[in-house]
Amino acid sequence: MTEFRGAWTETEAESFLTEQTIPIRLACHRPDESLWMVALWYRYRDGTFECATWAKADLVGYLRNDSQVAFEVSANHPPYRGVRGNGSASLSEDEGKEVLRSLIERYLGDTDSELARWLLSPEREEVRIRVHPQRAYSWDYSERMRDVAEADSVTDAE
Numbered sequence: 001m002t003e004f005r006g007a008w009t010e011t012e013a014e015s016f017l018t019e020q021t022i023p024i025r026l027a028c029h030r031p032d033e034s035l036w037m038v039a040l041w042y043r044y045r046d047g048t049f050e051c052a053t054w055a056k057a058d059l060v061g062y063l064r065n066d067s068q069v070a071f072e073v074s075a076n077h078p079p080y081r082g083v084r085g086n087g088s089a090s091l092s093e094d095e096g097k098e099v100l101r102s103l104i105e106r107y108l109g110d111t112d113s114e115l116a117r118w119l120l121s122p123e124r125e126e127v128r129i130r131v132h133p134q135r136a137y138s139w140d141y142s143e144r145m146r147d148v149a150e151a152d153s154v155t156d157a158e
Contacts, residue, residue: 002047002085006138013083013138017044017073021107022082024049026131027070028062028089036062040129041103042073048130052100055125063089063129071131079145085136094126 004010023039030036038059040051049071053059063069067088074082094100097120104116111120118124 002087002133003135004138005136006083007081007140008083008138013136014044014047016081016138017049017083020073020075022073022076024051024131025072025074026051026059026089026129028059029066029068030058030062031065041107042131043099043102043106048132050099051129051131052094052097052103052126053129055127057127059129060091060127063091069131071133078148079140079142081138081140081142083136083138085133087131087133087135090130090132092128092130094128097126099128100126 002010004013006013008016024042025037025039027035027037036059040053042049042051044050067090068086069089070084070086072082072084074080074084100119101111104111104119108116111117
């Protein structure tokens with residue numbers, strides 16, 4: 001069971017994680033104990049993050065060696081807000097590339113692109129990464145960044 005703290009209720013945090021199409025930033029340990037961070041597409045379902053990556057990716061080996069992770073999903077533009085935390089990751093085969101296909105559709109809209117065809121090619125073996133959060137902390141700087149966010153949206157509209 002995930003322990004939620006911070007600016008949002010558990011329901012609000014889960015809504016943010018479900019609605020956003022910002023990649024998750026996932027940190028883990030390399031075998032030499034140094035830290036490694038990657039950005040991955042994710043979907044949030046049933047209290048876990050699901051990602052997919054190439055079976056030969058360094059990340060897969062690192063997670064096999066040490067399953068403890070830290071994560072963050074946060075807005076890249078003002079007002080800054082998001083969810084960060086820690087937990088553990090588990091790995092399994094992405095049978096039929098079901099997770100990968102879902103992620104491509106979530107982030108790209110469909111599978112009709114060179115990138116999607118390459119990712120879904122039969123030569124690529126995919127691994128499903130499930131991140132099981134233990135603690136999650138939400139923050140939301142919308143109130144304190146109101147004038148910055150408004151100025152940013154005016155600039156984007158021009």
